[in-house]
Amino acid sequence: xxxxxxxxxxxxxxxxxxxxxxxxxxxxxxxxxxxxxxxxxxxxxxxxxxxxxxxxxxxxxxxxxxxxxxxxxxxxxxxxxxxxxxxxxxxxxxxxxxxxxxxxxxxxxxxxxxxxxxxxxxxxxxxxxxxxxxxxxxxxxxxxxxxxxxxxxxxxxxxxxxxxxxxxxxxxxxxxxxxxxxxxxxxxxxxxxxxxxxxxxxxxxxxxxxxxxxxxxxxxxxxxxxxxxxxxxxxxxxxxxxxxxxxxxxxxxxxxxxxxxxxxxxxxxxxxxxxxxxxxxxxxxxxxxxxxxxxxxxxxxxxxxxxxxxxxxxxxxxxxxxxxxxxxxxxxxxxxxxxxxxxxxxxxxxxxxxxxxxxxxxxxxxxxxxxxxxxxxxxxxxxxxxxxxxxxxxxxxxxxxxxxxxxxxxxxxxxxxxxxxxxxxxxxxxxxxxxxxxxxxxxxxxxxxxxxxxxxxxxxxxxxxxxxxxxxxxxxxxxxxxxxxxxxxxxxxxxxxxxxxxxxxxxxxxxxxxxxxxxxxxxxxxxxxxxxxxxxxxxxxxxxxxxxxxxxxxxxxxxxxxxxxxxxxxxxxxxxxxxxxxxxxxxxxxxxxxxxxxxxxxxxxxxxxxxxxxxxxxxxxxxxxxxxxxxxxxxxxxxxxxxxxxxxxxxxxxxxxxxxxxxxxxxxxxxxxxxxxxxxxxxxxxxxxxxxxxxxxxxxxxxxxxxxxxxxxxxxxxxxxxxxxxxxxxxxxxxxxxxxxxxxxxxxxxxxxxxxxxxxxxxxxxxxxxxxxxxxxxxxxxxxxxxxxxxxxxxxxxxxxxxxxxxxxxxxx
Numbered sequence: 001x002x003x004x005x006x007x008x009x010x011x012x013x014x015x016x017x018x019x020x021x022x023x024x025x026x027x028x029x030x031x032x033x034x035x036x037x038x039x040x041x042x043x044x045x046x047x048x049x050x051x052x053x054x055x056x057x058x059x060x061x062x063x064x065x066x067x068x069x070x071x072x073x074x075x076x077x078x079x080x081x082x083x084x085x086x087x088x089x090x091x092x093x094x095x096x097x098x099x100x101x102x103x104x105x106x107x108x109x110x111x112x113x114x115x116x117x118x119x120x121x122x123x124x125x126x127x128x129x130x131x132x133x134x135x136x137x138x139x140x141x142x143x144x145x146x147x148x149x150x151x152x153x154x155x156x157x158x159x160x161x162x163x164x165x166x167x168x169x170x171x172x173x174x175x176x177x178x179x180x181x182x183x184x185x186x187x188x189x190x191x192x193x194x195x196x197x198x199x200x201x202x203x204x205x206x207x208x209x210x211x212x213x214x215x216x217x218x219x220x221x222x223x224x225x226x227x228x229x230x231x232x233x234x235x236x237x238x239x240x241x242x243x244x245x246x247x248x249x250x251x252x253x254x255x256x257x258x259x260x261x262x263x264x265x266x267x268x269x270x271x272x273x274x275x276x277x278x279x280x281x282x283x284x285x286x287x288x289x290x291x292x293x294x295x296x297x298x299x300x301x302x303x304x305x306x307x308x309x310x311x312x313x314x315x316x317x318x319x320x321x322x323x324x325x326x327x328x329x330x331x332x333x334x335x336x337x338x339x340x341x342x343x344x345x346x347x348x349x350x351x352x353x354x355x356x357x358x359x360x361x362x363x364x365x366x367x368x369x370x371x372x373x374x375x376x377x378x379x380x381x382x383x384x385x386x387x388x389x390x391x392x393x394x395x396x397x398x399x400x401x402x403x404x405x406x407x408x409x410x411x412x413x414x415x416x417x418x419x420x421x422x423x424x425x426x427x428x429x430x431x432x433x434x435x436x437x438x439x440x441x442x443x444x445x446x447x448x449x450x451x452x453x454x455x456x457x458x459x460x461x462x463x464x465x466x467x468x469x470x471x472x473x474x475x476x477x478x479x480x481x482x483x484x485x486x487x488x489x490x491x492x493x494x495x496x497x498x499x500x501x502x503x504x505x506x507x508x509x510x511x512x513x514x515x516x517x518x519x520x521x522x523x524x525x526x527x528x529x530x531x532x533x534x535x536x537x538x539x540x541x542x543x544x545x546x547x548x549x550x551x552x553x554x555x556x557x558x559x560x561x562x563x564x565x566x567x568x569x570x571x572x573x574x575x576x577x578x579x580x581x582x583x584x585x586x587x588x589x590x591x592x593x594x595x596x597x598x599x600x601x602x603x604x605x606x607x608x609x610x611x612x613x614x615x616x617x618x619x620x621x622x623x624x625x626x627x628x629x630x631x632x633x634x635x636x637x638x639x640x641x642x643x644x645x646x647x648x649x650x651x652x653x654x655x656x657x658x659x660x661x662x663x664x665x666x667x668x669x670x671x672x673x674x675x676x677x678x679x680x681x682x683x684x685x686x687x688x689x690x691x692x693x694x695x696x697x698x699x700x701x702x703x704x705x706x707x708x709x710x711x712x713x714x715x716x717x718x719x720x721x722x723x724x725x726x727x728x729x730x731x732x733x734x735x736x737x738x739x740x741x742x743x744x745x746x747x748x749x750x751x752x753x754x755x756x757x758x759x760x761x762x763x764x765x766x767x768x769x770x771x772x773x774x775x776x777x778x779x780x781x782x783x784x785x786x787x788x789x790x791x792x793x794x795x796x797x798x799x800x801x802x803x804x805x806x807x808x809x810x811x812x813x
Contacts, residue, residue: 040091058152070156073153080142088143095132095136098125098128102125169360170423172364172368172425177360181361199283229254229257232253233250236249243461293343293344303444321384328377335373345366349362367429367432449495460484541597548590552582552586556585559574571640626659628679629676632679633657638679638686642686652664658676692755701743718772722768726753
C-alpha cells in the first residue's frame, strides 16, 4: 500500500475509533445518570419502608421492648437519617444545576417562534426538576420523621431506665437472694454448659492451621507493639529535648500501647469467627461488645498509669506527691480488670438467659466491686493528705478544686453503697459508673489539654529560636506566633466543648451518636439569603485556604530563589515577577476556598456586590493603591534598588514594592512608606532608570588673566587621576563665561559607573583639583578663599579672601 494512502486510512480509522469511544462515554454517562436517579429512588423507597416499619413497631404499645431492642431501633433510625441526609446532599446540586439550565433558556416564547428543540429541552428540564424536587422533599421528610422517631426511642429508654433505677430488689447481702440462687444454680449451670457446647461446636470446623496462624499473628502483634514502645522511648529520650512535650507524648504513647495490644490481639484471635458456624446472634453481639469493653478498660488502665507514673516521677504530668502516686499504682490495672470481669459476668447472664437471682447477683457484684475499688483509692489518698497535714498542689485554686473533688467522690461512693445495701442495685450501679465516667472524661480532657499546650509551647520555642538566629524577621516571628496561639486556643476551646457535652451525656447513651445529634448543625448548616452556609464546609474552606496559601508561598519562594535566578531577568524583575505570581495565586486560593466552603462561582454575585459597595465608600483608596502596585510591577517605571525622588521631600532607594505601598530607604537610613498611587499620578524622578552612569560636575571661578589652557589641563588631570572616573565618555572642561564679579567660570564634567558614586568621587576629584592648583600656583578669583600652603623655600604666598564669599568655591550638580 502506498504511503500517501496508508496514512489517511490510519487517520480515518483512528477518528472513527475516537468517535465511537466518545459516543460510548456519552452513552455510558447518560446511562450512569439515569441509573443514579433510579438508585436514588430505590434508596428512598428502602429508607421510607424501614422508617414505616420502625414507626409501626413503636406505635404498638402492647409489645414491651427491651433496652437492646430500643438501641437497635435507634441505630436503624440513625442509618435511615444518614441515608436521607446523603440523598439530600446528592440531589441538591443536581436540582440547582437543572434550575440554572432552565434559567438559561429563559421564559417560554410564542409557540410560533420557539423551536421544537427548545420545547423538548424545556419539557425535559421541567420534568427533571419536578422529579428532583419531589425526591428532595421526600428525603427531607424522612430525615425529620427519623429524628422524631429517635426522640421517641430516647424517651422510652429514659422511661425504662427510670423504672429500673427506681425499682427495689434484693440486696446481694440478703439471705433470700442466696437461697433463690441456690435453687436456680443447677439450671444456670446447665445453661452455661449448653452455651459452651454451642461455642465448641461452632469452632470445631475451623482448621487447626487457621488457629495456629491467628495465634502466631496475635503473638507477633503483641511483641511488635512492645518493641515499638521501647523504640519510641529511646527516640524521645535521645532525640528530643527534656520538655513537657516529651512527657505528654510519653503519656499518649503509653495509652496507645495499653489499648493497641489487647484490642489488636482480640481482633486477631476473634477473626476466627469468619470460619465459625452456628453462633447465635446474641453471642456474636456479646463478642463484639466484649472487644469494645476490653478497649475501654485498657484505655482506663493506660490513662491511669500514664498520669500516675509511679516509677518515673519525671514523666508525671500532674503535680502529685510520689507517695500518693505509689499508693495508687494498683488502681488503674485493678479497675480495668474488674470492669472486664464483672461486665463479662453481667452480660453472660443475658446471653444464657439465666435466672433472675443470678442477674441480680451479678449486678450487685458489679456495683460492689466498683464501689470497693473507687472507695479504697479515695480513702488512701485522703489518709495520706491527713498524714501530711493537708493537700498542697502549689495553687490555692487547684488545691481547693482537688479537695472538693475528693469529697464529692467520697459522698457518691457512700450514696452508692447505701443504695446497694437497701436493694437499689441499679441506682448504685448508676452512681458509681457515672463517677468513673466523669473521672475518665476529666482526666482525658486534662491530658489532651496538656498535650495541646505543650505542642504550642514547643512550636513557639522553635519560632523564637529561629528569630534569635536571624532566620525569621520580626513580622514573620509575630504572625507565626499569633497563628500558633490562635490554633492552640481554638483546639482547646473545642476540646472543652466536647468535654462539656460528654459531661451532660445521659446514662446509657452512645457518646458518638450523642455528639452527632448535638453537633448536627455543623453539617446541616443554615441559610443566608440564597447561600447555605455549613460550619463544617466553612472549616474545610479554611483548611483549603491555609493549604493554598502555603502552596502559593512555597511557589513564590521557589520562583524567587531557584527558578528565576537562572533566567535573564534582573534581581528587581525577579522579585516583581514572583510577587505578581503570588498575588494571582492568593486570589485563586481564595476563590477555591470559597467554592470549598459551599459558595460556588455562580453564587458570588452578592460578594462582588458587597465589595463594590465597600470599595465605593471606604476601600477606594486601598483598591487604587493595589491597582497602582500591579501597574508598577507590570510597567516597571521603578524597581527595587532604584534611586528615586518624589517631590522635594522624598528621595532614596526603593527597597520593596508591596501590594498597597512602596518602601523607600532615604540616605539617612530612615524609611518612607509611599502609597503606590503617588508613583502613578505624580512626577517621579528615577536616577537609575535608563542610564546607569553617574555624572559629576565641579565649577571653579578663576581670575580673568589666568592661563585657561593650564586650568583646563589641571582639571582634566585631576579627573583622570581618579580610578573611578570613566575614560569613555571622557572627562571634559567647559568655560561657562564671565561672572558678574569679574571672574571666569570653568566647569569640569566626568562620568562614573554609577550615580551612587558621584557624591564621594566628586569630593576626591575636588581635592585633586585643589592640590594641582597649588602645585601650579594657580590662585582662584579674589572673591574666593583659597590658601595655597607649601614649603617656605618655594615662595608660595597665601591669598586671603573674604569668608563671606567662601560659598562660591565650588558649584556642583
